[in-house]
Amino acid sequence: MSDVPSSALVQIREVTKRFDGATAVDNVSLDILRGELFAILGSSGCGKTTLLRMLAGFEHPTSGRILIDGTDMTDVPPYERPVNLMFQSYALFPHMTVEENVAYGLKKEHVPAAQIRERVTEMLALVKLGPLASRKPEKLSGGEKQRVALARALVKRPKLLLLDEPLAALDRKLREHTQFELANLQYQLGTTFVVVTHDQDEAMTLASRIAVMSEGRIAQIGTPGEVYEYPANRYVAGFVGNINLIEGRVTGAANGRLTIRSDALDAELAVACDEPQAVNGEVCVAVRPEKITISRQPPEGVDRNVVKGVVRDLGYFGDQSLYRVHTKSGAVLQVSAQNLRRSAKLVVEWDDEVYLSWEVGSTILLRS
Amino acid sequence: MSGTDNGNGGHSLRWLRRAVMMPYFWLLLFFLAPFLIILKISVADPIVAQPPFTPLLEWGAAGFEGIRVTFSNYAFLFQDGYYGIIYAASLKMAAIGTLLCLLLGYPMAYYIARQPPQRRQILLLAVILPFWISFLLRVYAWIGLLNNRGLINEFLIGIGVIDRPLAMLYNDFAVYLGIVYSYLPFMILPLYANLERLNLDLLDAAADLGARRWQAFVDVTLPLSVPGIIGGCLLVFIPAVGEFTIPALLGGADTLMIGRVLWDEFFINRDWPVASAVSIVLLLLLIAPIMWFQRLQTREHEAAR
Helix, strand or coil: CCCCCCCEEEEEEEEEEEECCEEEEEEEEEEEECCCEEEEECCCCCCHHHHHHHHHCCCCCCEEEEEECCEECCCCCHHHCCEEEECCCCCCCCCCCHHHHHHHHHHHCCCCHHHHHHHHHHHHHHCCCHHHCCCCHHHCCHHHHHHHHHHHHHCCCCCEEEEECCCCCCCHHHHHHHHHHHHHHHHHHCCEEEEEECCHHHHHHHCCEEEEEECCEEEEEECHHHHHHCCCCHHHHHHCCCCEEEEEEEEEEECCEEEEEECCCCEEEEEECCCHHHCCCEEEEEECHHHCEEECCCCCCCCEEEEEEEEEEEEECCCEEEEEEECCCCCEEEEEEECCCCCCCCCCCCCCEEEEEEEHHHCEEECC | CHHHHHHHHHHHHHHHHHHHHHHHHHHHHHHHHHHHHHHHHHCCCECCCCCCECCCEEEECCEEEEECCCCHHHHHHHHCHHHHHHHHHHHHHHHHHHHHHHHHHHHHHHHHHCCCHHHHHHHHHHHHHHHHCCHHHHHHHHHHHHCCCCHHHHHHHHCCCCCCCCCCCCCHHHHHHHHHHHHHHHHHHHHHHHHHCCCHHHHHHHHHCCCCHHHHHHHHHHHHCHHHHHHHHHHHHHHHHCCCHHHHHHCCCCCCCHHHHHHHHHHHCCCHHHHHHHHHHHHHHHHHHHHHHHHHHHHHHHHHC
């Protein structure tokens, strides 16, 4: 395929997978670049696990091709692919010690025994499991099991490492720690990682690029920043982070801007648009809670959208406060504000009449 | 207040202890007591009387005269080479029968465990279904099948594969067939219970790490199913060693199995003490593999901790 840049390690080409009539993956094309930490993000049943299993070789696409490092892998069985998978359940062999688990893949490759010992020792040291080498998996904690699974997959030096919900089985505190360890390890080794997850935080903090999947299709591909700040459609906007969705209709277009009338907010909102003439009728705009400024006085400054409302709900988290502001017509906007000033009393309280405002540039136009 | 609590706690604890004792009571009544009776008879001398053995405790005119114990029955078993040969032959037949059950039962259990849940239930039911008919009748039915003029021979002669009937009845072949037929469910059920629990991710993991399907079976499925294999083998082997019905109905005159010798000693020779000694020795022979299995399980249990 000449149209593909050589930096793509994995090329997924128009891949579709159907199970008994149900389409799990629907005509997905995707390039994963050499050395990147790529995340496939989606809710359960979106097809992300099926896509992962096709990359590993456990499922065969109904149609389409999968190329790894330029070679067509579509018909290659899992045991012959330069790909390893870290299972969500870790799938450690319970009858083998940590060392035997990690050595298993190398034995199947017929690596000489001395080399196996060397590489296993090296890998166990890398994931800080050296002292536990002769333990059985039952005697390990969740975090330790996760590291064994990682070592077992990485010791084969795969071109591509697949991680199925790598942090899902860990408790919250361990998860944050492991997240950074995983990213560091990927940076150190330079192996291409593909993480499948339903957890947006996991995807955002780990990945260099994210593909958001919905109903078997790719809804958007981009960096975490792109996906968060410039969601391609309503699904992505709603799935990644909190957002206020506002329905409205186009009432004017000028100077690269659209004016949108929202009856629910009883306001005219401005939003930037590349081709304002092309958009008309009913649209949806969105704004992230942290982009909104809340104040009791009318806001100053130009190029801001302003909405009036009453605080009906307030959550105080110490570092920030969350407000739920109701407009006169009953619409609800979420606002999050950093508590920058040290004060036991909040500036904005329950039942205060407030002004909400945000920059025109922070307003997201969603056309689908 | 704490006093009442203690009282209640003590009461429920006592009740719990009694409940825990129940299985022991059961074992005492139905296992240990008969065993002691057999043990007692095995150290008596045979006499022509009712019952046909000398009492353990001797009562004379002056009252209790002493305990009468003889090991001559055991000595007889060891001196007479006949019994040694029969024990060995029984163990051999049971071992081969167990092996055949394993070779046949493993693929069946494996197949059932890999079916969708609903079909699993149906197949398991099919495995258990023969139990709804009397064991004796089922073994008897084989006579009709294996006979020189039975269904199988008639059929084979009918289609011209053979012109003289095959000797399939009253020989070791028929006994093996009977053992495999009768005990196969006891092999399949523990194996199924084990294989059904296998985490299929492990097989995917093996494939992912470079193992072909058969390698994944040898490296993962087989070692993890060892407890099921041992359980199934013991459930077949132990009753098969002492099996009486199958060799009696299907075996030939030269089929030596300890169950038949027991029968002969009890009912034909009416030598209860020797018969009792035969069964005590059989019990001791069978305790060894059970103890070994127990130890293996405990070790595994400790390893898992």
